[in-house]
Amino acid sequence: MPLSTFGRKVFGDEKADKIYAYLKFFRAKFNNLKSLHYSEIIDKESIKVFEIPKHHVFFGYYDIQQLNLKEDKMLVHVVPKRSTIDRNKKEAEIGYFNVKSGEYFALTNTRTWCWQQGARLRWHPINDNYILFNDMFDFKYITIIWDVVNNCYIGQIDTALYDIDRQFSYGLSLNFSRLQRLRPGYGYDLLPDVTIIDHAPENDGVFLVDLQKNESRLIIKLRDLALDVDKSMEHQHYINHLSFAPDGNNFIFFHVWRIRGTKKWATRLYVAETLEANLKLLESNDVVSHYAWKNNEELLVTCLTKNKEQYYAEYNIISGRKRIVNQKILSKDGHPSFTPNSSVFISDTYPQKNEKQVLFVHNIIENRNYAIVELFSDPRYYGERRCDLHPRISSSGRFITIDSTFQDGLRKTVLVETDKIKYLWC
Numbered sequence: 001m002p003l004s005t006f007g008r009k010v011f012g013d014e015k016a017d018k019i020y021a022y023l024k025f026f027r028a029k030f031n032n033l034k035s036l037h038y039s040e041i042i043d044k045e046s047i048k049v050f051e052i053p054k055h056h057v058f059f060g061y062y063d064i065q066q067l068n069l070k071e072d073k074m075l076v077h078v079v080p081k082r083s084t085i086d087r088n089k090k091e092a093e094i095g096y097f098n099v100k101s102g103e104y105f106a107l108t109n110t111r112t113w114c115w116q117q118g119a120r121l122r123w124h125p126i127n128d129n130y131i132l133f134n135d136m137f138d139f140k141y142i143t144i145i146w147d148v149v150n151n152c153y154i155g156q157i158d159t160a161l162y163d164i165d166r167q168f169s170y171g172l173s174l175n176f177s178r179l180q181r182l183r184p185g186y187g188y189d190l191l192p193d194v195t196i197i198d199h200a201p202e203n204d205g206v207f208l209v210d211l212q213k214n215e216s217r218l219i220i221k222l223r224d225l226a227l228d229v230d231k232s233m234e235h236q237h238y239i240n241h242l243s244f245a246p247d248g249n250n251f252i253f254f255h256v257w258r259i260r261g262t263k264k265w266a267t268r269l270y271v272a273e274t275l276e277a278n279l280k281l282l283e284s285n286d287v288v289s290h291y292a293w294k295n296n297e298e299l300l301v302t303c304l305t306k307n308k309e310q311y312y313a314e315y316n317i318i319s320g321r322k323r324i325v326n327q328k329i330l331s332k333d334g335h336p337s338f339t340p341n342s343s344v345f346i347s348d349t350y351p352q353k354n355e356k357q358v359l360f361v362h363n364i365i366e367n368r369n370y371a372i373v374e375l376f377s378d379p380r381y382y383g384e385r386r387c388d389l390h391p392r393i394s395s396s397g398r399f400i401t402i403d404s405t406f407q408d409g410l411r412k413t414v415l416v417e418t419d420k421i422k423y424l425w426c
Contacts, residue, residue: 017382024379028355035406037356037374046417047373050074050097052104054081056411058403060118062335062390063163063243063291066401066413068123071394072099073148074401075131076413077118078106094121094133096148099399099415107151110135110144112160112176115385116185120161126168134160134176136190141176159209159216160188165248170274171209172242172251173216178204182238182258185384200226200237206253208274219277225255229268234260247296249274250317254288269301271317282315283322292336292345300325300345302333312336312347326367335390336362340397348389348402351377357389359402359416372416378405387411 036047051057056079059066067074078093092113095106112134113119124130129149135142141160146153161171178195180187195201206220226237235257244251255268269283269291286303294300299315310333312325334347343364351357357377361370381387389402400416 021379021382024355028376028379035376042372042416046419048102048415048417049412050076050102050104050415051410051412052078054410055079056081056083057413058118058387058411059392059401059413060121060390060403061116062337062392064120064122064392065395066392067099067394067399069128069395071396071398073097074099074413074415075121075123077113077121079113081410092119094119094131094146097413107131107148108144108146108153111190112136112141112188114180114185114187116388122164124168125164125166130154132157132161132164134188136188139191141188141191143171157209157211158214159207161209162242163244163251164211165244165274166246167248168211170244170248171211172244172253173207173209174239174242175201175204178238179240182236183240183256185386186240199233199235200230204239206239206242206272206277208277220253220272220279222255225268225270226257229266230257235266236260241291243291243293244274245296245317246293249296252282252291252299252317269315271299280317280320282317282320289333290335292338294338294342294345300336300338302336304333325364326362329367329369330362335388337391337393339393340395346372346391346393346400348391350388351379355379357404359389359391359400372400373414375402375404375406375414378409380409381405 057076059076073096075096078095080090083090091109091111093106094108095104097104110119110133119133121133124132131146131148132143135144143157143161145155159173160176161173163172176187177191177193180189181193195204200223202223205218205222207216208219209216222237237257239253240256241254250271250273252271256265258265267288269288271280271282286305289302292300297316297318302312304310310331311327312330314323314325332349334349336345336347338345346361349358355377356374358374359372387403387405392401398418402414403411404414405411
């Protein structure tokens with residue numbers, strides 16, 4: 001019997017996970033592993049760490065830009081070191097750092113946040129002085145609009161948003177309580193999941209929000225998606241990863257279901273027209289994981305086969321064509337984002353040997369990876385509290401930001417100036 005299986009039988013899953021996490025941590029400490037390693041294409045002066053003593057400083061997911069258009073302010077969530085993962089966790093403070101001086105400015109708080117995606121905090125796509133983030137008011141998840149310059153409340157959208165188009169015309173939403181229950185770390189549990197008894201609720205799914213009218217409507221029913229693959233309704237179905245194309249005319253989403261009696265899940269990747277909600281199935285054979293828009297018609301996605309082989313693939317949302325991207329060197333899951341040059345993207349790895357995560361650049365034309373930094377990932381943060389690098393690239397391509405636990409057992413935001421590696425995407 002494998003040691004991990006034996007440990008789970010003796011201690012149970014939760015205690016076994018904690019024991020293994022601390023064993024990994026002390027092994028790394030005993031081996032005196034370096035916390036941060038710079039590759040040959042970057043130098044120490046290009047790296048800047050943003051931190052606050054005794055607090056976790058992080059942004060969250062990789063599909064939202066952390067820096068504003070002027071690239072002088074960097075949004076963050078700040079939570080006390082001992083914040084728990086239950087519904088009584090501390091509020092997250094919303095603030096920003098001055099990129100040049102490193103000075104921190106606190107703005108406001110939200111209770112509606114999670115470890116992987118934060119509060120879906122973002123800069124307003126039209127007004128660079130405003131930010132948006134999810135919160136709760138009157139027992140309902142909402143989106144707050146906040147003025148950063150005057151540090152004051154501007155207004156709200158009466159729906160918690162997952163994504164927003166660049167014209168600030170429409171938003172996309174889902175059931176965040178159901179998402180948190182079925183995929184811990186990605187939703188919110190301040191409000192109970194009232195759909196818990198239903199494996200695929202009729203009145204749940206993908207919601208389109210008219211941001212000008214402040215109105216939300218269900219445009220894709222979860223029940224309809226589920227019936228296509230699970231007519232007996234054995235499995236728990238949910239929606240995740242809504243993302244508008246750059247022009248806002250289409251969006252993608254993941255239809256996910258938990259396989260009954262196991263810890264496994266299955267997925268389908270769909271693209272839909274924003275206003276007509278006409279669906280097209282892009283991937284149904286392999287499990288999809290992460291995504292990045294290359295342009296209005298092409299999408300990069302990380303996938304996993306039934307044989308546990310990982311790969312990156314490009315999909316054309318018009319033709320449905322699929323092309324695998326250099327599986328020899330892109331054989332591990334990651335969080336990709338395209339640079340201003342669409343033939344180059346950044347991505348990362350999950351912890352590898354010696355608990356190290358790698359941030360890298362991939363040049364599609366050269367078929368080559370360029371490692372930027374390698375960072376220690378504290379194994380004591382696992383499950384929904386894990387800290388993925390989630391690399392985010394600024395609009396000009398001048399900066400990359402990541403979240404990391406490479407030092408002191410605290411989340412920190414690390415900024416990389418790309419001047420020295422800029423030749424990779426010029």
